Amino acid sequence: MTDPEWMAAIRALVGKDYGRVYGWDPVNVPMARQWAEIMGVDNPRYAEGKLVPPAMLQVWCMEGPTINHYPPGSTTENPYEALKLIEAHGYPSVVAVNSELEFDRYLAPGEKLYYTTRLDAISEEKSTALGTGFFITLSMTFFSQHAAGDEEVGRLLFRVFKFKPAHAAKPAMGTPVGPPKIKRPAPGISDDTRFFWDGAHAGKLMIQRCKACGTLRHPPGPCCPECYSFEWDALEASGRGTVYSFVVMHYPEVPPFDYPNPIGLIELEEGTRLVAQLVGVKPADVHIGMPVQVEFNQVDVGAPDGNDTIALPQFRPVVG
Amino acid sequence: MTSTRTFASVQAGEELPKLVIPITVALVAGGAIATRDYFPGHHDPEAARALGSPHIFMNILTTNGLVERFVEGWAGPDCRLATLKIKLGAPNYPGDTLTFTGTVTDRNEAGHSVEVTLRGANSMGAHVTGTVRVKLP
Incomplete structure (x- = not known):
C-alpha cells in the first residue's frame, strides 16, 4: 500500500x-x-x-x-x-x-x-x-x-x-468467562455429499460411483465426468491407501489446529484421491508413497457455544 | 532443580520435558504487578472487557518469565540465558492452560551454547513461539 x-x-x-x-x-x-x-x-x-x-x-x-x-x-x-x-x-x-x-x-x-x-x-x-x-x-x-x-x-x-x-471491539457484558473454544469449521453438507458424511458417521469411507459406467469419483458431484450420467451410488472403500502428496502447514497458525499440521493427498486402493489430515506421524516423517489407513475421529465443529460434532476421516501410517 | 546440564551431554533434537502451567487470575494479575506492568487489561476485568477481551490477559513480561522458567528448569541453575526471542500469538486468559514444548535445535561448539526452539500453546493455539539460546558449562 x-x-x-x-x-x-x-x-x-x-x-x-x-x-x-x-x-x-x-x-x-x-x-x-x-x-x-x-x-x-x-x-x-x-x-x-x-x-x-x-x-x-x-x-x-x-x-x-x-x-x-x-x-x-x-x-x-x-x-x-x-x-x-x-x-x-x-x-x-x-x-x-x-x-x-x-x-x-x-x-x-x-x-x-x-x-x-x-x-x-x-x-x-x-x-x-x-x-x-x-x-x-x-x-x-x-x-x-x-x-x-x-x-x-x-x-x-x-x-x-x-x-x-477489522471488527470493532464489542465490550462483553456480564461476568468474565473462560477463553472462547474455537472449533473446526463444520463442513458444508449438500445432497451430493451427504452420503460421505453419513458414511463417516457409521465408520465407513464412501466413494461415489457412477451407476451407468461404474467410474469412481471424488470429490463428490452430481454428474459423472466420464459418461455424464446423473445416476450414482456409493461403495465402501477399504480405507487403505498411500500418500500421493502432502503439505505441512506451519504459518499462519489458525486455531484450533496443532502445528506443524501435516495434510495428505491420499490415493486410495480403489484409485480415487482425497485430502485429509495425517495423524500419528511426525511431520518430518511423512513421505510420498507412505502406506496409510483411515480412521474416524469425533471432532467438535461449528459455533463455540454449540454442541455439534462430526466423524472426520483422518489417515494414520500403517505400522510394520 | 538439581544439577546443570553440560554442553557435552546435550544433543541436537533433544526434547525438553513438557511444562503445563494453569493460567489463573493470580498468575495474570500477579505476574503483571511483579513485572511492574499496571496496564489495566492485565488486572482489571472491567477494563479488559471494555477492550473487547473476555477476561484479563497475560502481559508479555510474564510470558518472558515463564519462558525463562521452562528453559532454565530443564538446563539447570548454572545455565546462562543469552537470548530470549519470542513471537506472540493467542492471548492467555484465566481458566486456560499453557503447555510448553521445546526441542534443542542448534549446538554452538565454540560458544558452548544450545538453542531451544519452543512453543507455549493454550486452547486457542500458540500463545508464544520462539527461541532461547542458553550457555552451558
Missing part, C-alpha cells in the same frame, strides 16, 4: 534516538524474589542473592502505575511517540508481535540501570486478520551505571502492530 500523506512526517522519525529512561529502584533481591515466586522460577542461585533472573531485564526500568512517570533525570520525550502520532490518524489498537531480549551478562543486586530507545522501523501499511495498520519496531539498549563509564548489559527489540481493528 502507498503511504497516506500524513505518514511522511511520522516516517521521518525512523532512526531517531530517545534519551535515557532510568529505573526507579536499583536491581534488588526482594523484587527478584517476588518475581521468581509468581513465575514459578525455583533456581536456587537467585535465592543466594548474587544475581537476578535475566528475563527481568525490562522490569527494572518500568515506570509503574502512572503512565510515562519516569524517574528524575529521564528523558521528557515519549519513546512511543510514533505510536501516539499514528493513533491520532484513526489507528486505536495495538498488539505486541515480537519481543527479542539479549543478555550480555546476568545482573547483580545494587546495579543501577537505564535504557535508551531507537525507533528502528515503521512498515508499510499492512492488512492482517486483526485489521489494517503499521508494524513498528523499537530497539532498547540497557546500561548499568559505573563511575568509570556505563556498561551495555543487554538489548530488547520490540515490535508492535498499531492498527484499525
